[in-house]
Amino acid sequence: MSVEFGLLTMVGTILLAVVVLGFILYFVPLQLWIAAWSSGAPVGIFTLIAMRLRRVPPGVVVTSRISAVKAGLDIALNDLEAHYLAGGNVQKTVNALISADKAGILMTFKRAAAIDLAGRDVLEAVKMSVIPKVIQTPRVAAVAKDGIQLIAISRVTVRTNIDRLVGGAGEETIIARVGEGVVSTIGSAETHKSVLENPDHISKNVLKKGLDAGTAYEILSIDIADVDVGENIGAKLQIEQANADKLMAQARAEARRAMAVAQEQEMKAKVEEMRARVVEAEAEVPRAMAEAFRSGHLGIMDYYRMQNVKADTEMRTSLAKDGGEKA
Numbered sequence: 001m002s003v004e005f006g007l008l009t010m011v012g013t014i015l016l017a018v019v020v021l022g023f024i025l026y027f028v029p030l031q032l033w034i035a036a037w038s039s040g041a042p043v044g045i046f047t048l049i050a051m052r053l054r055r056v057p058p059g060v061v062v063t064s065r066i067s068a069v070k071a072g073l074d075i076a077l078n079d080l081e082a083h084y085l086a087g088g089n090v091q092k093t094v095n096a097l098i099s100a101d102k103a104g105i106l107m108t109f110k111r112a113a114a115i116d117l118a119g120r121d122v123l124e125a126v127k128m129s130v131i132p133k134v135i136q137t138p139r140v141a142a143v144a145k146d147g148i149q150l151i152a153i154s155r156v157t158v159r160t161n162i163d164r165l166v167g168g169a170g171e172e173t174i175i176a177r178v179g180e181g182v183v184s185t186i187g188s189a190e191t192h193k194s195v196l197e198n199p200d201h202i203s204k205n206v207l208k209k210g211l212d213a214g215t216a217y218e219i220l221s222i223d224i225a226d227v228d229v230g231e232n233i234g235a236k237l238q239i240e241q242a243n244a245d246k247l248m249a250q251a252r253a254e255a256r257r258a259m260a261v262a263q264e265q266e267m268k269a270k271v272e273e274m275r276a277r278v279v280e281a282e283a284e285v286p287r288a289m290a291e292a293f294r295s296g297h298l299g300i301m302d303y304y305r306m307q308n309v310k311a312d313t314e315m316r317t318s319l320a321k322d323g324g325e326k327a
Contacts (some may be wrong), residue, residue: 008077041069043077052276056081060305071098075109088116096122102131107162118166120216128160132220135171140179142186146311147188147234150192152182155228158217169294178222181206193230 024113036043043062051058061080068075084090093109093116100107105126115122137154144150156178161168185205189195195202203222212219 032058032062036066039070041066047077051081054081054085056084060084060090064090067098068094071101072102073097079109079113083113083116086113086117088113092116094125096126099123099126099130105129105162111162111166115162115165119216120165125160125162125165125216128158128217130164132157132159134158135174136225137175137178137182140182141230142183142193143233144186144189144195146191147237148192148231149230149233150186150195151228151230152186152199152224154182154203154206155180155223155225157220157223158212159179159220161212161216161218164214165216169214170216173215173219174211174219176209177209178206181209181211196229199227202294 033043033045043058043065048058051061059233061077061084064080065077071093075097080090080094083093093112096116097107097109097112100112102158103126107126112122115125135156135158135233137156139151139153141149141151158171158174172223182202185202185244186192186195202224207219207222
């Protein structure tokens with residue numbers, strides 16, 4: 001029993017020693033401490049332990065500081081820790097500072113950290129300061145004064161402006177401003193042929209406008225990659241205007257026709273009313289004659305003379321109609 005107890009005690013001691021050693025190695029990264037000391041960027045043991053307690057990965061911070069020291073940059077360890085705790089990318093920020101220093105670009109750690117925390121890729125920004133980037137605009141359609149549509153594609157060469165990177169507008173603003181300048185330049189051209197003959201006038205006029213103001217980039221050049229002829233917008237608008245005028249004229253003519261029809265119906269109604277009055281008046285004639293006979297104002301001979309006049313008038317009317325038909 002004593003032997004077994006001794007074995008159990010020894011195993012337990014070994015396990016406890018392993019746990020304690022692992023715990024110590026976790027909080028005291030000796031390998032990292034040795035690497036920092038041998039690289040000329042020494043870090044204290046207690047500083048590494050404090051990083052663990054602050055939940056800052058020592059490997060990220062110390063490795064970045066070693067890279068900076070080897071590149072000849074003196075970046076304080078506290079600045080790297082603070083940048084990590086603020087949510088920044090420590091490795092990318094340090095690499096951007098190293099690239100800027102090698103390229104002769106003046107950049108401090110505070111500026112690089114601000115750019116990184118602003119959400120921009122600071123390393124890509126430094127690369128674009130060294131190697132300009134070409135941005136191709138989409139197809140921009142504009143109409144010259146002669147009514148011909150032109151469709152242009154531009155290529156804008158830009159490089160990063162480090163001083164305006166924080167708070168400056170992005171690529172979308174550059175593309176929008178260049179497109180606006182292209183439309184304005186083509187629109188002010190007298191004919192589309194002049195634009196096709198000298199497309200460099202577009203780039204020169206657009207470049208004079210200072211389109212990179214307030215942006216994170218500096219425009220180096222604007223080149224017109226392609227200009228295509230589109231539709232004849234002027235003729236199309238004239239045709240549409242002519243069709244609109246035609247429809248308006250037809251509407252006015254239809255209104256006049258409807259008014260004429262209404263007036264004709266009104267005149268027919270008046271004629272019918274007059275005919276009714278004539279018929280009504282003719283119906284009163286026999287009554288008036290009878291009253292004249294009874295009162296003695298009309299004699300029998302007067303009545304016969306009136307009948308003879310009436311018959312003579314009807315005969316003359318009939319003869320006149322027959323003569324007109326024969327003619």
